[in-house]
Amino acid sequence: MFQEKVPMARQIATKSVVDAVTDDVRARILSGSLTSAAAVTELEIATAYEVARPTAKAAIEKLVGENLLVRGSHKSARVAELGPDAVRDIYQARAYLESGILRRLAASHTVPEAAVAANAEILAVTGAGDLALVEPDLRFHTALVAAVGNERIARMYGSLAGEVRLCMTRVQSLHLLDSAAIHAEHRQILDHLAAGDAEAAASALDSHLATARERLAEALAA
Amino acid sequence: MFQEKVPMARQIATKSVVDAVTDDVRARILSGSLTSAAAVTELEIATAYEVARPTAKAAIEKLVGENLLVRGSHKSARVAELGPDAVRDIYQARAYLESGILRRLAASHTVPEAAVAANAEILAVTGAGDLALVEPDLRFHTALVAAVGNERIARMYGSLAGEVRLCMTRVQSLHLLDSAAIHAEHRQILDHLAAGDAEAAASALDSHLATARERLAEALAA
DNA sequence: TTGAGTATACTTGTCAGACAAACCAGTCCA
DNA sequence: TGGACTGGTTTGTCTGACAAGTATACTCAA
Structure with missing residues (x-):
């Protein structure tokens, strides 16, 4: 293999035009713009x-595949709007995925380093913008998922995370999320992991x- | 809404050319052709x-999005080949999803009708082709997932099911799957659901x- | 004035043809 | 024998175009 001859090749990335457009539009969607x-x-x-x-078309269709945009035949695309039921659906799916993962991590007393770091960041951004909280929060959960080392589960969670971020930014999340409380709850989960208590975690x-789900759902219902 | 005026509109489907090509190529992939x-x-x-x-390109890119084809930049697409590690990855993901689902179904003593029917079909096709077994088997598991009524989990499982079918047909699955044993194991799961015993299920x-995972992985390693 | 039907503009679906860029394999030369 | 070059193949992207579907606006008649 090539990698054996050059152990530490510099990673460079060349993005196609379609990918560049896709990434920018996705960022605009997730930022609420x-x-x-x-x-x-x-x-x-x-x-x-x-x-x-055709390039723009390909980008739109990629985002439709990610469930960030929706569109019917011969109709223009729109940003997927997430009602209370959709939020509950998403969070229920998250709970399924993550609870199984926590059980496994607890069994091996694994406390992912990346999750600890992400949780620390939550306190660091306190007082900054409201949206600054979303990133480390998601990164905490993503780190947990990544720790099991299952590629497909990570992929699935990634697609969910996109929708989660979408509805988090739609509700401007000003008073919905209290950083101290989130940090504490995360910390508690990590402690349970360290103790190996699967059920508690x-x-x-x-x-x-x-709590996050119900607050979001209520905010969206109004 | 239109649907209130005409309660039972006949469902007609018009497929775009891209979709038609996509469906046919997908069928050829899943059939092992x-x-x-x-x-x-x-x-x-x-x-x-x-x-x-461009139409062919769009179809290929859709299938790449479904992880049935893989391709790098400026390289032609190939059917995703699934080695032993990929099989373990897939089946581990399945186990995560389905075990959580069974816990929930058992809690409400729910035994999905569609799953029972699919399991009956497994016995019905005994002695028929080897590949005839794959369809009802997958339908059994899909029915369980669908029973929880979570749209996103169903979507995720669907993407996994595609890959499962892919490696099932690659190993021609002649002697790997014994229909009677599968039926019995499915039956046992359903019984546990009826009894409400989450852990046993x-x-x-x-x-x-x-067992299915290890047999598949071994066969692919050879 | 209101309703229905038509007409028009907008948008997407698909196609043809073209060129550049990148990859691959084979060949040639040192 | 090893490296560089060159050709063919394949993809990435563009221009331009037309057909077909959707939605809106407009007209005309009741």
């Missing part, structure tokens, strides 16, 4: 980025997600 | 179905998947 109020047409994207329409996660 | 031995080029698909190259599923 693009809402479900206005339609996202292929021509808009094409002119905005000065690319051909799972139930702590359940309540952690349940 | 397309293997990872030969590359799948855009021009091949385009000429085979008498469509333009989950552990029965675990061993059910573990």
Whole structure:
């Protein structure tokens, strides 16, 4: 293999035009700059980025595949709008995935280093922007998922995380999330992991997600 | 809404050309007609179905999004080949998803009707082709997942099911799967569900998947 | 004034053709 | 024998175009 001859090749990345457009549009969606109020047409994207329409089309279809955009046949795409039921669906799926993972991590007394670091960041950004909280929070949970080393589960969680971030930014999450409380709940989960108490870790996660879910759902219902 | 005026509108489906090509290629992949031995080029698909190259390209990229095809930049696509490690990864992910689901179903003593029907079919096709067994087997598990009514979990499981079917057909599964044993193990799971015994159901599923996983992994290693 | 039907504009679906860039394999030369 | 070059193959992207579907606006009649 090539990697054996050059153990530490510098990683460079060349993005195709479609990928570049996709990434930027996705960032705009996740940041809340693009809402479900206005339609996202292929021509808009094409002119905005000065690319051909097929390129814009490919980018839109990629995002549709990620469930960030929705569109029907012969209709322009819109940002997927997440109602209370969708939020409950997403958080229920999260709970399924993460509770199983915590059970496994607890069995081997594994406390992922990356999760600890992400949790520390939550306190660090206290008082900063409201949206600054979302990133480390998601990174904490993603680190837990990544710790089991299962590629497909990580992929699945990634697709969920996109939708989670989407609805977190839609509700501007100003007063929904208290950084100190989140940090404490995360800390509790990590402690249970260190102690190897699977059930305690799972139930702590359940309540952690349940409160977030209900607050989000209520905010979206209004 | 339109649906309130016409309560039972006939469901008709118009597939786009891209979707039609995608579906057919996917079927060829899952049936084993397309293997990872030969590359799948855009021009091949385009000429085979008498469509333009962009159409073929879109179909290929959809299947790449489903993880049935893989391809790097400027390289032709190939059917994803699943080694022993990939099989273990997939089955571990399945076990995560399904065990959590069984716990929930057992808590409400739910025995999905569709799962019972699918399990009956497994006995019905005994002695028929080897591949005939795969369909009802997957349908049994899919029915369990669908019973919880979570859209995102069902979606995730669907993407896994594609890969499962892929490696099941790659190993021609002649002597790997004994229909009577499978039926019995499924039956046991359903019984545990009816009794509301979550742990027993989950552990029965675990061993059910573990045997299938190891046999598949061994066969692929050879 | 209101309703229905038509007409028009907008958007997407698909195609053809083209060129550049990247990859691959085979060949040639030192 | 090893490296560089060169050709063919494949993909990435673009331009331009037309057909088909959707939604909106407009007109005309009741």
